[in-house]
Amino acid sequence: MPVFVPSEIFQDNSLPPLRIGDVISLVPVFITERDPRAPGAFTAPVTVRPRWGHAPQPHPYNDATLLWHFEVLGDGWTAYWSHDRPVSGRIHLTGRLIPDFVRAVAGHPGVMTGKIRRLQLVEEQFRATDAGPRPITGTAQLRDLGPSPDRYWPNWRRIYTNDDPVQETGVLVDLDLDAVPDDVTDFEAGAVTVTGTDVWVMDRANPLLLHVDTSHSPPQVVEYLLPLSIEPPPDKWSRRVHADRDGCWITSPEEIVRCARLGPTELSVHRVTTEGGDYTIDYEGRLFVCTYPHHSVHDHPQYGFVHIDPDQYPVRELIDGDLIPVLDDSITAIVQSHRRRADRVETADGTKWIADATLTAELPEGTVHTIDLDPRTPGQVQWIREDPSQDPAFMDLPPESAPHPRENPQAGRILRARRR
Structure with missing residues (x-):
């Protein structure tokens, strides 16, 4: 399973240094890509499930656009996804997986765990603009890395300028999701x-x-x-x-x-x-x-x-x-x-x-x-267990006015109302 790790992830220390053969865990986010040639991009049939109860958020680059939150279920993987329209069910998506900026714990919901099979450095050509260097679509090049890259590599703290036509933008990680032993922990x-x-x-x-x-x-x-x-x-x-x-x-x-x-x-x-x-x-x-x-x-x-x-x-x-x-x-x-x-x-x-x-x-x-x-x-x-319908407060009510039990996902049948 390809996962693109952008440079910001290394700067944030959300992931440890990557080495071939290591087992790592991450919280994957699915990013829709218009360019199928983007490193790590793939098209797959997925099941989209809304994240119930989550309100949409403004798009980070366009306040006029709202983004709803979803879970995307693929073949052996699950990721978070944001989209500008409500959607659910079985669809095809083109995009790539990137890690979220959170601490991932193997076995927890939404966490992907796999063994690193391959590491490739992603380099892209950039063009100079008044706002700084911008990547040129379709120019990404991949270069295989050794099994144990130097712990100080890549040097993501370097600040690129308009004078740098080629820049290192991330690492493409090939994760084997089937090469992970079962989690035998039954008590934490x-x-x-x-x-x-x-x-x-x-x-x-x-x-x-x-x-x-x-x-x-x-x-x-x-x-x-x-x-x-x-x-x-x-x-x-x-x-x-x-x-x-x-x-x-x-x-x-x-x-x-x-x-x-x-x-x-x-x-x-x-x-x-x-x-x-x-x-x-x-x-x-x-x-x-x-x-x-x-x-x-x-x-x-x-x-x-x-x-x-x-x-x-x-x-x-x-x-x-x-x-x-x-x-x-x-x-x-x-x-x-x-x-x-x-x-x-x-x-x-x-x-x-x-x-x-x-x-x-x-x-x-x-x-x-x-x-x-x-x-x-x-x-x-x-x-x-108590029967809330037997509470003395209900004894004087006529049968048609007696409360009917309502299911509560947190506490089952409500035993006692919250006091304020």
Whole structure:
């Protein structure tokens, strides 16, 4: 599969130095080409699928033109694509794949992984203009590179002038998508919490919770498959965990879930509320939900950049399933002083537990131990679900006025309305 890597990608360090035989990952973007002779250009039958809920954006070079966002599904590959009209279904497209300016992680949605089979330098002829040198269509030349190009090559920091008739514009990479071994990773530690000898570890994106009992040698590990959503893979974590003597809390911006131990390998799971916050803090057995107390700008996929007002009550405490505003500034200050990262926690004896795909424990003297999370004992989960139609608020309504359940992709049937 040909992928054209323009010079800007090397300048941005979005890709490591390229070497034949290396396996690399990238987020491909399909760029429509009018010139089928462009390096890396190909014509292929593809399935175009709109990116639902994403509003069009102005064209970067023409504010009068709008671009809608799509996913393009080819033979063994998927890429993002922008077009000036809504379209969907099976069509033929001519263009080329280029990497996006983002960090790519193998196995994540929208990421292409392959082994480099060939590297070719792309050189093009340029003509002088008042705005600087401009490429001449159809003049691209390809030159094979060695298997291990010098790490300082190509010199993309060089500034070309009108006196340079030929310029290096990128590298054409031939990726073998079939020469990549299967990903065998089934658990990536993303968040961790500790109480006594109980360590709870949450997967970075999947609804997998591990209980690690460190009172045994080696530690005993129980895996719980939770009835929660699979989240888009983040760089670090999508949920937080907070331990207490009876189990743990799992929190996210969308919900708070209680996991209570029923036995050595049994857990009850109960979604307490479908309201969350930007982050959560546990302090002396109490759980606090916090939002950022300042104005912010959010890049919303449907509305573009929108202004977000700060929450009237930036700190709330979870009490009997309700989020109660904290009005005492001294309590707020104490709670905020105990804020920590979700992927690391320090115990009273000075041991630092870190969840970064693996789980490690750094002892006070500096020794670091990686905790073996295998073998695992499958745990049993008891899912406690409420029927929202039985809420007392609906009891006095006539049957024709009673609410009908509506499906929510994030929380299933809505258990509790968001409070404001």
